[in-house]
Amino acid sequence: MTLWLFFATHRHEILSAIEQHLLLVAISMVIAIAISVPLGMVIVSRPRLRALALALANIFQTIPSLALFGFLIPLPFIGGIGARTAIVALVLYALLPILRNTYVGLTTIDPAVLEAAEAMGMTENQVMFRVRLPLAKSFILAGIRTATVITIGIATIAAAIGAGGLGTFIFRGVAMVSNVVILAGAIPAAILALLADYSLGFVEHRWKVH
Amino acid sequence: MPEPPSTPEPTIEFRHAGYIIPAKEERSILNDISFRIAEGEVVSIIGRSGSGKTSLLKLINRIHRHTSGDVLVGGKSVSAWDVIRLRRGIGYVVQETGLFPHLTVRENVCVVPELEQWPRDRSRQRFHEVMASVGLNPKEYAERFPRELSGGQRQRVGVARALAADPKILLMDEPFGALDPITRSELQQVFLDLSRRVSKTIVLVTHDLREALLLGTRAVLLDRGGVVASATPEDFLKLDQPAVREFIAASELRLGQPA
Numbered sequence A: 001m002t003l004w005l006f007f008a009t010h011r012h013e014i015l016s017a018i019e020q021h022l023l024l025v026a027i028s029m030v031i032a033i034a035i036s037v038p039l040g041m042v043i044v045s046r047p048r049l050r051a052l053a054l055a056l057a058n059i060f061q062t063i064p065s066l067a068l069f070g071f072l073i074p075l076p077f078i079g080g081i082g083a084r085t086a087i088v089a090l091v092l093y094a095l096l097p098i099l100r101n102t103y104v105g106l107t108t109i110d111p112a113v114l115e116a117a118e119a120m121g122m123t124e125n126q127v128m129f130r131v132r133l134p135l136a137k138s139f140i141l142a143g144i145r146t147a148t149v150i151t152i153g154i155a156t157i158a159a160a161i162g163a164g165g166l167g168t169f170i171f172r173g174v175a176m177v178s179n180v181v182i183l184a185g186a187i188p189a190a191i192l193a194l195l196a197d198y199s200l201g202f203v204e205h206r207w208k209v210h
Numbered sequence B: 001m002p003e004p005p006s007t008p009e010p011t012i013e014f015r016h017a018g019y020i021i022p023a024k025e026e027r028s029i030l031n032d033i034s035f036r037i038a039e040g041e042v043v044s045i046i047g048r049s050g051s052g053k054t055s056l057l058k059l060i061n062r063i064h065r066h067t068s069g070d071v072l073v074g075g076k077s078v079s080a081w082d083v084i085r086l087r088r089g090i091g092y093v094v095q096e097t098g099l100f101p102h103l104t105v106r107e108n109v110c111v112v113p114e115l116e117q118w119p120r121d122r123s124r125q126r127f128h129e130v131m132a133s134v135g136l137n138p139k140e141y142a143e144r145f146p147r148e149l150s151g152g153q154r155q156r157v158g159v160a161r162a163l164a165a166d167p168k169i170l171l172m173d174e175p176f177g178a179l180d181p182i183t184r185s186e187l188q189q190v191f192l193d194l195s196r197r198v199s200k201t202i203v204l205v206t207h208d209l210r211e212a213l214l215l216g217t218r219a220v221l222l223d224r225g226g227v228v229a230s231a232t233p234e235d236f237l238k239l240d241q242p243a244v245r246e247f248i249a250a251s252e253l254r255l256g257q258p259a
Helices: A003-009 A011-043 A047-062 A065-072 A083-107 A111-119 A124-161 A167-176 A179-207 B053-060 B083-088 B105-109 B111-115 B120-133 B151-163 B181-197 B209-215 B242-255
Strands: B012-021 B027-037 B042-046 B068-073 B090-094 B169-173 B201-206 B218-223 B226-231
Touching: A003 A011, A003 A179, A011 A047, A011 A083, A011 A124, A011 A167, A011 A179, A047 A083, A065 A083, A065 A124, A083 A124, A111 A124, A111 B090, A124 A167, A124 A179, A167 A179, B012 B053, B027 B053, B027 B068, B027 B226, B042 B053, B042 B209, B053 B068, B053 B169, B053 B201, B083 B090, B090 B151, B105 B111, B105 B120, B105 B151, B111 B120, B120 B151, B151 B169, B151 B181, B181 B209, B201 B209, B209 B218, B209 B242, B218 B242, B226 B242
Parallel strands: B042 B201, B042 B218, B090 B169, B169 B201
Antiparallel strands: B012 B027, B012 B068, B218 B226
16 A cells, blocks of 8 residues: 555544644643743742752653653553643653753843843843843743654654554554554654744744844 | 932942952952042042952942942942832943843833833933933934944943933943944043033943043042042042052053053
């Protein structure tokens, strides 16, 4: 069976897998951003919390994804079989790139600019929201971009714990020893990753402050 | 919003003020500084690198906290001031300008008026006034970003920004230090015009003796964290303390002509 034929006959199934996949990624990214960006802002002035947060995020990143899914399954509330567990795992992976870039962006600012802000009588919050955050915007977006691309890839493994998405085809193809079926999952996943990379890269470039 | 009543009176006084960097190996930057700056004075702080002149300036708006003695602004210890109020009442210009790269010239200049929630019209009008006073066309530059300006223009915007909220005290740290000689003397002229027209108490840090004597109504020489001389420009060159003679001699050597 050729690839095109498979795509044509299974297009509804593939489209709904893409939809599931995007939903998994989008929900995970929203949660990861909602955690990492504020956390990144908080650790700017708290060195001990910074060390702890970055170390933890680093550790999550080093756990092999299949193992992490496995670890999560027996956990109450966040674990089990299905999309919820997958989202927890994807969030944990996305934390590090966003957190690290947020922190780096917020702290690599010309000291003269920060001193001017302080000397003009800005409060700490005003320095954060009016100076640091706008200047860190493109760094933060670069982190989100990296995290999104990683998440689109890792989300294929989520099918192993019944979360659906494009990984369904990949696992099925492996079981059937059919390259065509594997590619039916892998090609759309790769295209999604490239599209995300390109479009976020475009915005990132426009947000860059010289 | 009405003008806050707590704007600092434009006098500055150091009373045996000292500043030690709190670190493992404590380093004394300033010790036993005592002198008073009256309203409307333009005081040039001079000294070689490492003499503590920038630190001295930063004690005034509490970027650094003095570690002994006291520093008074408007007769009140800087420690007793609400630091935000204190700083918003003091204009600050530094060599690197510290302009906000993500804001336009107008937004940069209007930062303090905006923090103080001035009405829009008043901010705009003030923008035009201060830009004109530093010799920049307000309309032409309003929407530009700092990266689109030359060094001299950036420095003018930096001065305009410091003047925007009409502070009675202005602190300037080597404001013309990074400019080429021609732009530098242009800006010195702008400064002289300004300081004559607007009555402000100005503290100017410079390592350039000629600039100090040209711009200041008084020159204060710092050496190794202490005040060694304080005199009007005319008297300064006549002082015969060794530290003063040494500084003058070094400046003459550097300039190739008498300061």
